[in-house]
Amino acid sequence: MARARSGARGTGVGAPGTGVGAPGERSGGPGAGSGGSGGPEAGVRRRTPLTGGGPVAVEPRGRRHCAECRTGPLALLVMADGAPHCLDCADLGHLVYLPRGDTALTRRAREGSSLSVVVVRRNARRRRYERQGVLVEEAALALAEQRCLADAEARARRRARDAVRRAEQDVRFTAAFAEELRRLFPGCPEDRARAVAEHASVRGSGRVGRSAAGRALDPGAVTAALRAAVRHVDTEYDALLMSGVPRAEARRRVSPTVEVRLDSWRRTQDTAP
Numbered sequence: 001m002a003r004a005r006s007g008a009r010g011t012g013v014g015a016p017g018t019g020v021g022a023p024g025e026r027s028g029g030p031g032a033g034s035g036g037s038g039g040p041e042a043g044v045r046r047r048t049p050l051t052g053g054g055p056v057a058v059e060p061r062g063r064r065h066c067a068e069c070r071t072g073p074l075a076l077l078v079m080a081d082g083a084p085h086c087l088d089c090a091d092l093g094h095l096v097y098l099p100r101g102d103t104a105l106t107r108r109a110r111e112g113s114s115l116s117v118v119v120v121r122r123n124a125r126r127r128r129y130e131r132q133g134v135l136v137e138e139a140a141l142a143l144a145e146q147r148c149l150a151d152a153e154a155r156a157r158r159r160a161r162d163a164v165r166r167a168e169q170d171v172r173f174t175a176a177f178a179e180e181l182r183r184l185f186p187g188c189p190e191d192r193a194r195a196v197a198e199h200a201s202v203r204g205s206g207r208v209g210r211s212a213a214g215r216a217l218d219p220g221a222v223t224a225a226l227r228a229a230v231r232h233v234d235t236e237y238d239a240l241l242m243s244g245v246p247r248a249e250a251r252r253r254v255s256p257t258v259e260v261r262l263d264s265w266r267r268t269q270d271t272a273p
Helices: 103-112 138-150 152-184 190-200 219-233 237-242 247-266
Strands: 056-058 078-080 083-085 095-099 117-123 128-137
Touching (some): 095 138, 103 128, 152 219, 237 247
Parallel strands (some): 056 117
Protein backbone atom coordinates (compact mmCIF):
# COMPACT_ATOMS: atom_id res chain seq x y z
CA MET A 1 0.00 0.00 0.00
CA ALA A 2 1.70 3.10 -1.26
CA ARG A 3 2.10 6.15 0.91
CA ALA A 4 4.13 9.30 0.53
CA ARG A 5 5.47 11.35 3.40
CA SER A 6 4.49 14.98 2.92
CA GLY A 7 6.30 16.62 5.78
CA ALA A 8 9.07 18.08 3.66
CA ARG A 9 9.23 21.83 3.77
CA GLY A 10 8.53 22.03 0.05
CA THR A 11 4.85 21.16 0.52
CA GLY A 12 1.91 22.88 2.10
CA VAL A 13 -1.52 22.01 3.41
CA GLY A 14 -4.34 23.79 5.09
CA ALA A 15 -5.17 24.08 8.74
CA PRO A 16 -8.67 24.59 10.09
CA GLY A 17 -9.61 28.19 10.53
CA THR A 18 -6.89 29.56 8.28
CA GLY A 19 -8.99 30.35 5.25
CA VAL A 20 -8.32 26.96 3.69
CA GLY A 21 -10.05 26.34 0.40
CA ALA A 22 -9.75 29.85 -1.01
CA PRO A 23 -6.37 29.58 -2.72
CA GLY A 24 -5.32 32.29 -5.11
CA GLU A 25 -2.14 31.02 -6.62
CA ARG A 26 -0.31 32.63 -9.49
CA SER A 27 2.89 31.46 -11.06
CA GLY A 28 6.03 33.33 -10.28
CA GLY A 29 9.22 33.43 -8.26
CA PRO A 30 9.75 33.28 -4.52
CA GLY A 31 6.80 34.61 -2.62
CA ALA A 32 4.77 34.94 -5.80
CA GLY A 33 1.12 35.44 -5.08
CA SER A 34 1.73 36.19 -1.42
CA GLY A 35 -0.10 39.46 -1.59
CA GLY A 36 -3.28 38.52 -3.44
CA SER A 37 -5.92 35.87 -4.00
CA GLY A 38 -7.05 36.58 -7.54
CA GLY A 39 -5.44 33.58 -9.21
CA PRO A 40 -7.19 30.62 -10.85
CA GLU A 41 -7.85 28.90 -7.52
CA ALA A 42 -9.56 31.94 -5.96
CA GLY A 43 -12.99 30.40 -6.55
CA VAL A 44 -12.41 27.33 -4.41
CA ARG A 45 -14.51 27.68 -1.29
CA ARG A 46 -13.92 26.05 2.05
CA ARG A 47 -17.21 24.18 2.07
CA THR A 48 -17.79 22.25 -1.15
CA PRO A 49 -19.05 18.73 -1.98
CA LEU A 50 -15.49 17.90 -3.03
CA THR A 51 -13.99 18.51 0.39
CA GLY A 52 -16.95 18.17 2.71
CA GLY A 53 -16.04 21.46 4.36
CA GLY A 54 -12.64 20.36 5.67
CA PRO A 55 -9.13 21.67 4.99
CA VAL A 56 -7.94 21.80 1.38
CA ALA A 57 -4.48 21.65 -0.14
CA VAL A 58 -3.88 22.53 -3.78
CA GLU A 59 -1.33 21.21 -6.23
CA PRO A 60 -0.21 24.50 -7.83
CA ARG A 61 0.12 24.81 -11.59
CA GLY A 62 3.03 27.25 -11.34
CA ARG A 63 6.14 27.68 -9.21
CA ARG A 64 5.00 28.90 -5.81
CA HIS A 65 6.90 29.76 -2.64
CA CYS A 66 5.76 30.02 0.95
CA ALA A 67 4.94 33.59 1.90
CA GLU A 68 6.17 33.01 5.46
CA CYS A 69 9.42 31.04 5.16
CA ARG A 70 10.02 31.66 1.42
CA THR A 71 10.63 27.93 0.84
CA GLY A 72 9.71 26.52 -2.56
CA PRO A 73 8.72 25.71 -5.12
CA LEU A 74 5.80 24.14 -3.25
CA ALA A 75 4.40 20.77 -4.23
CA LEU A 76 1.24 21.60 -2.28
CA LEU A 77 -0.02 24.84 -0.87
CA VAL A 78 -2.82 26.30 1.17
CA MET A 79 -3.99 29.87 1.05
CA ALA A 80 -4.10 31.59 4.42
CA ASP A 81 -4.75 35.33 4.71
CA GLY A 82 -4.53 35.58 0.94
CA ALA A 83 -1.05 34.04 0.66
CA PRO A 84 0.37 30.56 -0.03
CA HIS A 85 1.82 28.64 2.90
CA CYS A 86 3.84 25.44 3.14
CA LEU A 87 3.15 22.46 5.38
CA ASP A 88 5.56 23.36 8.17
CA CYS A 89 4.31 26.91 8.43
CA ALA A 90 0.76 25.56 8.73
CA ASP A 91 1.93 23.36 11.67
CA LEU A 92 0.93 20.19 9.82
CA GLY A 93 4.31 18.61 9.09
CA HIS A 94 3.25 15.35 10.74
CA LEU A 95 0.79 14.43 7.98
CA VAL A 96 1.53 11.91 5.20
CA TYR A 97 0.07 11.83 1.71
CA LEU A 98 -2.21 9.01 0.57
CA PRO A 99 -2.95 9.12 -3.19
CA ARG A 100 -6.45 8.38 -4.41
CA GLY A 101 -7.31 4.96 -5.78
CA ASP A 102 -8.07 2.74 -2.78
CA THR A 103 -11.48 3.73 -1.44
CA ALA A 104 -11.43 1.46 1.60
CA LEU A 105 -7.95 2.54 2.64
CA THR A 106 -8.77 6.23 2.24
CA ARG A 107 -12.01 5.94 4.19
CA ARG A 108 -10.39 4.07 7.07
CA ALA A 109 -7.37 6.35 7.20
CA ARG A 110 -9.59 9.43 7.40
CA GLU A 111 -11.78 7.83 10.06
CA GLY A 112 -8.75 7.14 12.24
CA SER A 113 -7.06 10.50 11.72
CA SER A 114 -8.02 13.43 13.95
CA LEU A 115 -7.04 15.74 11.08
CA SER A 116 -7.20 15.10 7.35
CA VAL A 117 -6.64 17.39 4.39
CA VAL A 118 -8.13 16.91 0.92
CA VAL A 119 -5.63 17.42 -1.91
CA VAL A 120 -7.04 18.83 -5.17
CA ARG A 121 -5.72 19.92 -8.53
CA ARG A 122 -7.40 22.16 -11.08
CA ASN A 123 -8.35 20.59 -14.38
CA ALA A 124 -8.13 23.57 -16.72
CA ARG A 125 -9.93 21.81 -19.57
CA ARG A 126 -12.93 20.85 -17.45
CA ARG A 127 -12.75 24.06 -15.39
CA ARG A 128 -13.04 22.29 -12.08
CA TYR A 129 -11.00 20.93 -9.20
CA GLU A 130 -10.43 17.19 -8.93
CA ARG A 131 -9.49 15.24 -5.84
CA GLN A 132 -5.98 13.76 -5.93
CA GLY A 133 -5.70 12.22 -2.48
CA VAL A 134 -5.66 13.07 1.22
CA LEU A 135 -3.17 13.96 3.93
CA VAL A 136 -3.64 12.00 7.15
CA GLU A 137 -1.77 11.14 10.33
CA GLU A 138 0.83 8.43 9.82
CA ALA A 139 -0.42 6.25 12.68
CA ALA A 140 -3.95 6.32 11.25
CA LEU A 141 -2.65 5.32 7.82
CA ALA A 142 -0.64 2.43 9.26
CA LEU A 143 -3.69 1.12 11.14
CA ALA A 144 -5.88 1.49 8.06
CA GLU A 145 -3.36 -0.50 6.02
CA GLN A 146 -3.43 -3.31 8.59
CA ARG A 147 -7.23 -3.41 8.54
CA CYS A 148 -7.33 -3.49 4.74
CA LEU A 149 -4.82 -6.34 4.59
CA ALA A 150 -6.80 -8.31 7.18
CA ASP A 151 -10.08 -8.28 5.21
CA ALA A 152 -8.77 -7.95 1.63
CA GLU A 153 -10.04 -11.40 0.65
CA ALA A 154 -13.51 -10.77 2.04
CA ARG A 155 -13.74 -7.43 0.23
CA ALA A 156 -12.63 -9.08 -3.01
CA ARG A 157 -15.41 -11.67 -2.68
CA ARG A 158 -17.92 -8.91 -1.99
CA ARG A 159 -16.81 -7.00 -5.09
CA ALA A 160 -17.23 -10.16 -7.17
CA ARG A 161 -20.76 -10.69 -5.82
CA ASP A 162 -21.61 -7.06 -6.49
CA ALA A 163 -20.34 -7.36 -10.06
CA VAL A 164 -22.58 -10.37 -10.68
CA ARG A 165 -25.55 -8.56 -9.14
CA ARG A 166 -24.97 -5.47 -11.31
CA ALA A 167 -24.66 -7.61 -14.43
CA GLU A 168 -27.99 -9.30 -13.66
CA GLN A 169 -29.60 -5.92 -13.07
CA ASP A 170 -28.23 -4.65 -16.38
CA VAL A 171 -29.67 -7.64 -18.27
CA ARG A 172 -33.11 -7.08 -16.74
CA PHE A 173 -33.00 -3.33 -17.40
CA THR A 174 -31.93 -3.79 -21.03
CA ALA A 175 -34.78 -6.24 -21.58
CA ALA A 176 -37.26 -3.81 -20.00
CA PHE A 177 -35.91 -0.95 -22.13
CA ALA A 178 -36.28 -3.01 -25.31
CA GLU A 179 -39.81 -4.05 -24.29
CA GLU A 180 -40.85 -0.43 -23.70
CA LEU A 181 -39.32 0.58 -27.01
CA ARG A 182 -41.35 -2.11 -28.79
CA ARG A 183 -44.49 -0.96 -26.97
CA LEU A 184 -44.01 2.60 -28.20
CA PHE A 185 -42.84 1.51 -31.66
CA PRO A 186 -44.46 -1.87 -32.38
CA GLY A 187 -43.26 -1.76 -35.98
CA CYS A 188 -39.60 -1.63 -34.95
CA PRO A 189 -37.84 -4.95 -35.66
CA GLU A 190 -37.18 -6.92 -32.49
CA ASP A 191 -33.45 -7.27 -33.11
CA ARG A 192 -33.18 -3.53 -33.81
CA ALA A 193 -35.00 -2.68 -30.57
CA ARG A 194 -32.69 -4.99 -28.64
CA ALA A 195 -29.57 -3.44 -30.20
CA VAL A 196 -30.77 0.09 -29.38
CA ALA A 197 -31.55 -0.93 -25.79
CA GLU A 198 -28.16 -2.57 -25.32
CA HIS A 199 -26.36 0.52 -26.61
CA ALA A 200 -28.41 3.06 -24.67
CA SER A 201 -28.28 1.22 -21.34
CA VAL A 202 -24.54 0.59 -20.93
CA ARG A 203 -23.67 1.32 -17.30
CA GLY A 204 -21.44 4.37 -16.87
CA SER A 205 -21.82 5.44 -20.51
CA GLY A 206 -23.75 8.62 -19.78
CA ARG A 207 -26.18 7.72 -22.57
CA VAL A 208 -29.87 8.48 -22.39
CA GLY A 209 -30.70 5.00 -21.13
CA ARG A 210 -28.63 5.61 -17.98
CA SER A 211 -30.18 9.00 -17.26
CA ALA A 212 -32.81 9.31 -14.55
CA ALA A 213 -35.52 9.47 -17.21
CA GLY A 214 -34.05 6.50 -19.05
CA ARG A 215 -33.89 4.35 -15.92
CA ALA A 216 -37.54 5.21 -15.30
CA LEU A 217 -38.36 4.12 -18.88
CA ASP A 218 -39.75 7.56 -19.63
CA PRO A 219 -41.27 7.50 -23.15
CA GLY A 220 -39.34 10.63 -24.10
CA ALA A 221 -36.02 9.06 -23.13
CA VAL A 222 -36.82 5.80 -24.92
CA THR A 223 -37.83 7.70 -28.04
CA ALA A 224 -34.66 9.79 -27.87
CA ALA A 225 -32.55 6.62 -27.83
CA LEU A 226 -34.29 5.24 -30.91
CA ARG A 227 -34.14 8.58 -32.69
CA ALA A 228 -30.37 8.76 -32.14
CA ALA A 229 -29.93 5.22 -33.46
CA VAL A 230 -31.97 5.96 -36.60
CA ARG A 231 -30.05 9.18 -37.16
CA HIS A 232 -26.70 7.35 -37.16
CA VAL A 233 -27.69 4.13 -38.92
CA ASP A 234 -30.40 5.09 -41.41
CA THR A 235 -29.37 8.55 -42.61
CA GLU A 236 -26.34 10.39 -43.97
CA TYR A 237 -25.82 12.11 -40.60
CA ASP A 238 -22.36 10.65 -39.93
CA ALA A 239 -21.20 11.45 -43.47
CA LEU A 240 -22.35 15.06 -43.03
CA LEU A 241 -20.35 15.36 -39.82
CA MET A 242 -17.27 13.93 -41.51
CA SER A 243 -17.62 16.47 -44.31
CA GLY A 244 -17.54 19.32 -41.81
CA VAL A 245 -21.23 20.15 -41.53
CA PRO A 246 -22.01 21.52 -38.03
CA ARG A 247 -23.88 19.09 -35.79
CA ALA A 248 -27.01 21.22 -35.49
CA GLU A 249 -27.24 21.70 -39.26
CA ALA A 250 -26.61 18.00 -39.90
CA ARG A 251 -29.42 17.09 -37.51
CA ARG A 252 -31.74 19.53 -39.23
CA ARG A 253 -31.04 18.01 -42.63
CA VAL A 254 -31.71 14.42 -41.61
CA SER A 255 -34.62 15.15 -39.26
CA PRO A 256 -37.38 14.54 -41.88
CA THR A 257 -35.96 11.12 -42.71
CA VAL A 258 -35.68 10.22 -39.04
CA GLU A 259 -39.25 11.23 -38.27
CA VAL A 260 -40.62 9.32 -41.26
CA ARG A 261 -38.92 6.16 -39.98
CA LEU A 262 -40.18 6.68 -36.44
CA ASP A 263 -43.72 7.32 -37.66
CA SER A 264 -43.66 4.10 -39.67
CA TRP A 265 -42.51 2.15 -36.60
CA ARG A 266 -45.27 3.65 -34.43
CA ARG A 267 -47.66 1.46 -36.43
CA THR A 268 -47.66 -2.30 -36.11
CA GLN A 269 -45.94 -4.35 -38.76
CA ASP A 270 -49.34 -5.74 -39.83
CA THR A 271 -50.79 -2.27 -40.55
CA ALA A 272 -47.62 -0.69 -41.97
CA PRO A 273 -47.94 0.14 -45.70
